[in-house]
Amino acid sequence: MTRGVQLGRVMFSVLGVGALAYGAWLTWEIGSSQWLALGKWLAGGVIAHDLMFAPIVVVLGVIGSRLLPSFARAPVAVVVVVWGTLTVVAIPFLGRFGATASNPTLLDRPYRLSWFIGTAVVAAAVVVASFLRRRREQ
Amino acid sequence: MSARLRPPREADFSSPLRDDRVTARVGLWLGIAFLVAFLTGVFSHYGQDTPGWFTYPTGPVSLYRITQGIHVLAGTAAVPLLLVKLWSVYPKLFARLPWPPSRAGLVNGLERASVAVLVSSAIFQLVTGLQNMTHWYPWGFSFRSGHYAVAWVAIGSILVHVAVKLPIIRDALALPIDAATPMPVAERDINARVADPALSRRALLRTTWAAAGLAVLATAGQSVSWLRDVSIFGVRSGDGPQGVPVNRSSVEAGVTKTALDPGWRLTLVNGSVKRQLTRAELEAMPQHTRSLPIACVEGWSAGATWTGVLMADLAALVDAPGDSELFISSLDLNGTFGTSTLPPQFTANSNTLLALKVNGETLDIEHGYPCRVIAPARPGVLQTKWVTSLEVVA
Numbered sequence: 001m002t003r004g005v006q007l008g009r010v011m012f013s014v015l016g017v018g019a020l021a022y023g024a025w026l027t028w029e030i031g032s033s034q035w036l037a038l039g040k041w042l043a044g045g046v047i048a049h050d051l052m053f054a055p056i057v058v059v060l061g062v063i064g065s066r067l068l069p070s071f072a073r074a075p076v077a078v079v080v081v082v083w084g085t086l087t088v089v090a091i092p093f094l095g096r097f098g099a100t101a102s103n104p105t106l107l108d109r110p111y112r113l114s115w116f117i118g119t120a121v122v123a124a125a126v127v128v129a130s131f132l133r134r135r136r137e138q
Numbered sequence: 139m140s141a142r143l144r145p146p147r148e149a150d151f152s153s154p155l156r157d158d159r160v161t162a163r164v165g166l167w168l169g170i171a172f173l174v175a176f177l178t179g180v181f182s183h184y185g186q187d188t189p190g191w192f193t194y195p196t197g198p199v200s201l202y203r204i205t206q207g208i209h210v211l212a213g214t215a216a217v218p219l220l221l222v223k224l225w226s227v228y229p230k231l232f233a234r235l236p237w238p239p240s241r242a243g244l245v246n247g248l249e250r251a252s253v254a255v256l257v258s259s260a261i262f263q264l265v266t267g268l269q270n271m272t273h274w275y276p277w278g279f280s281f282r283s284g285h286y287a288v289a290w291v292a293i294g295s296i297l298v299h300v301a302v303k304l305p306i307i308r309d310a311l312a313l314p315i316d317a318a319t320p321m322p323v324a325e326r327d328i329n330a331r332v333a334d335p336a337l338s339r340r341a342l343l344r345t346t347w348a349a350a351g352l353a354v355l356a357t358a359g360q361s362v363s364w365l366r367d368v369s370i371f372g373v374r375s376g377d378g379p380q381g382v383p384v385n386r387s388s389v390e391a392g393v394t395k396t397a398l399d400p401g402w403r404l405t406l407v408n409g410s411v412k413r414q415l416t417r418a419e420l421e422a423m424p425q426h427t428r429s430l431p432i433a434c435v436e437g438w439s440a441g442a443t444w445t446g447v448l449m450a451d452l453a454a455l456v457d458a459p460g461d462s463e464l465f466i467s468s469l470d471l472n473g474t475f476g477t478s479t480l481p482p483q484f485t486a487n488s489n490t491l492l493a494l495k496v497n498g499e500t501l502d503i504e505h506g507y508p509c510r511v512i513a514p515a516r517p518g519v520l521q522t523k524w525v526t527s528l529e530v531v532a
Contacts, residue, residue, distance in 0.1 A: 001305055005304050005305055005308060008301070008304050009301045009302075009304050010301075011301075012297045012298070012300045012301035012304065013297070013298060013301040015294075015297050016293075016294045016295065016296070016297025016298035016299075016300075016301060017294065017298065018294070019290050019291075019293050019294030019297060020255075020290070020291060020294030020295060020298065021294070022290045022294070023259075023287055023288065023289070023290030023291035023292075023293075023294055024291065026283075026286065026287035026290060027287040027288070027291070029287075030279070030280070030283045030284065030287060034278065034279035034280065034283070034284070036278075037277050037278035037279040038279045038284050038288075040277075041262055041265070041266065041277055041279075041284075042258045042259065042262050042288070043258065045258060045261030045262050045265055046254065046257050046258040046261055048261075049224065049257070049261055050231060050257075054224065054225065054228050054231075057225060058151075058228070061153070064336070065334075065336070073336035074336050074337055074341065076336070077336040077337050077342075077345070078337070078341070078345045078348075081218070081222065081342075081345045081346060081349050082218075082345060082348055082349045082352060084221075085217055085218035085221055085349045085353060086349065086352060086353055086356060086371075088217060088221070089214060089217050089268065089353050089356065089357070089371065090356075090371050091268075092268055092269055092271070092272040092274050093272060093371045093373075095274075096272075097269075097272065097274040097276070098269070098272040098273030098274035098275070099273075100273070100387070100389075100390065102387040102388070102389030102390055103384055103385075103386075103387040103389075103390070105374055105375075105377060105378040105379075105383035105384045106272075106273060106373065106374060106383070106384070106385075107272060107273075107373060107374075108374060108375050108377065109370065109371075109372060109375050111370070111371060114370035114371070115370075118370065
């Protein structure tokens with residue numbers, strides 16, 4: 001290990017442990033009445049990702065690699081990354097969970113329609129890209 | 139394939155896309171996104187809860203609109219970066235835990251615990267931030283306190299993680315992304331079948347950047363007005379009464395009657411000196427017009443032209459100096475929105491108004507009729523609406 005890397009490690013560790021300690025103190029200060037709710041959401045996110053979201057992606061990957069023809073695999077993979085992450089970002093919009101009747105300026109766009117149109121567009125893009133790649137392969 | 143079902147092992151994951159080179163490059167940009175969100179977030183927190191050593195700046199007028207817009211966009215861009223980064227290291231979740239206990243095992247265990255804190259706090263920040271953007275609060279804790287405390291935990295665990303991985307990161311970034319020789323991965327079973335991946339590593343990276351860019355474009359319209367029509371997931375279209383969106387409605391604030399009461403008076407207090415003004419009396423004072431954005435912690439912002447009375451002129455009516463600190467009370471009785479403090483540099487600033495009009499019309503009740511605070515560069519939550527009193531803080 002070079003000196004630069006060693007110095008970097010010490011610097012990052014000191015800053016990191018300091019920030020962690022401050023974060024822990026701030027969490028303590030929030031007060032015991034909110035710890036349970038905070039803990040649920042802290043643990044909930046990692047559990048939802050590691051035990052639900054990630055395994056689903058892995059299984060889809062395995063299925064895709066076995067079932068999809070070779071020319072369709074790259075377009076599908078690209079679209080799953082782009083469309084999938086955009087859909088995750090869109091969840092609070094699609095559900096409009098925060099909407100209130102008294103404030104029509106909040107969540108005032110046609111999110112579901114946009115999402116359906118977007119999904120149709122990327123699905124069409126997959127078909128076109130696969131077709132083009134198939135022609136090139138032949 | 140084995141017919142017997144068992145939990146996966148690290149070596150079962152054979153895609154050459156799950157590679158330190160991908161992890162390090164996506165991780166680098168994820169780290170940058172988190173750092174940007176952290177710095178702009180701490181700035182926003184200090185804007186609302188100012189520590190004694192910090193003097194919040196009064197300009198440029200768009201300061202908070204820019205920093206908070208960047209805060210929310212950095213967090214949004216981090217969603218695909220975090221998901222791809224976690225995907226690239228997912229097999230490590232199934233690495234064998236060290237047993238029996240040893241010194242090396244303890245170090246390994248500590249490192250995995252720090253990664254658990256990192257993943258949990260990073261997901262928490264992105265999920266709660268995204269929910270706050272859309273006013274969705276399905277939890278029993280204060281968003282501001284929780285998001286702020288966990289921000290320090292997240293940035294701290296990212297820094298520790300970088301410290302631990304620094305030699306690997308350096309080597310991985312130095313290696314060409316699609317070089318044929320695979321990285322030596324000590325724990326990976328060399329006999330494992332190496333799958334033929336759908337994408338090259340470079341293509342996966344480009345796809346990830348595209349996903350981050352599209353996520354930004356899809357939401358940026360709430361802060362960048364010329365992107366309004368592009369942003370299919372903008373929280374606000376930018377429409378609203380008098381051309382300005384609303385964050386907290388008169389119904390939520392419970393002021394639909396009190397704000398329209400003809401008996402309303404603005405009370406000015408400076409110790410024993412007290413004055414009450416009607417809206418007509420405020421309108422009779424010298425009027426000033428300023429173009430100032432209103433920018434919320436949720437990331438949305440909108441520019442508008444406000445007309446009203448200078449705060450310093452109001453302070454003078456109760457014999458207070460033009461740079462007095464003012465405690466502002468609203469008809470809204472909710473603690474978070476109901477009061478705010480205007481620091482001396484804002485009272486003295488000629489851009490700080492008690493506004494009576496917006497875009498040339500009498501303020502709509504949704505914008506704070508009879509009058510509201512509008513100051514440059516400040517978080518929207520402090521631009522108190524439905525003002526009922528201004529008290530000079532001794």
